[in-house]
Amino acid sequence: MGQSMQGEIWQRLLSLESRDVVSSWHKQIHGRELSARRTKEITSSAKQAREFFRNSYQSNNSVKPLLSFYGVTSLGRSALLLLKRGSGEEALAPGHGFETVRWLNTLSGDISAGLSALGSLRIRTCSGLFADFVRETDNCLCMHVNSAAVDWRISYDVPALGEEFTLDDLMSRIPDLYDEHQRSSQMIGYAPINSMSYTEENGFSAKVSSKQFEMFKDSYIRSGFSIARDGDWLSLSCDAATFKRCTPQFMHTYVNKMFGAIPTLHLAKPFASGSGYPQMAITYMLSYCFGMLCRYFPTHWMSLLSGEKGDALWPAINSAQKYIDSSFPELIVEFIHDTLDQTRKTAAENPNGESGDAPNTTPSADV
16 A cells, blocks of 8 residues: 555554444444444445545546545545444435535636635535534544643534635645745744643643744734743633633644654634634545545646646645645544543443543643
């Protein structure tokens, strides 16, 4: 499958293709037996995902984003069916869960003008697989505060359908694209976190890089966060009520990890809607944009690859595609195994099945 397909990650994902493992996982999570048909739905989607990603890795850039998007949707479908408590495939909403917004208007006319405007391409969430995915994963973010392991979980409120995002909105919040953003002077909507902590008593505090955070600090000030300068860093703080009402948008590096193993935590600019999204969902949305551009606007896509006028966004798009192929499978693996860990922890704390305290969600560590 090639080194770029991350052999270790895909070896761990092989468990999603095992009837016995999937049945065991579902019983751990939900405490009930899984039907043979439902098990097959989960394993079949996982097997398709592996093939789509394998073919994407081996394919030319002319079709890679479309194959990758099918891999993302298949893997997302397998994961949500594992996490879903009730009925299976027959209850999933039809469609991808997105719609493009006036792409024809943006890309009609001169090709070079269309290429120059790619960042303004807009998508809208709607009923479909993505909405089911967000709901069944509880819009949950697995956070790495100071280690390769998951240190904390945050569940953002599940957003209403109909929210819109531009391609720039999504790409500007991916910290793994930092080198491309620097080279091209494109908008950066994230800042590395040096340290952070949260308790119910003392609220939230974090030190973030002043150089990058300056670009969007006002969005946090408007939400009720306090900011003070601390040398090359800015200290961001708020009480627990503000943190819960306006939970910050967090992101990580998954390609450029610290010491090659630890995803580096970043604070990102909030989306205009005010909704928070975990990195899995943002990566999913980005893959949809590239897949639809490749599939339905092949002239623009091939012109972008061919170095025609207006292609300034190509290096960042190429880097973002590599990020998707590398990171989305890892994000799914991470989420599933952390869900299982949380389930085991709860079961150990409550051997008689009694309701216990929620898992500890208090980070307090230097990054």
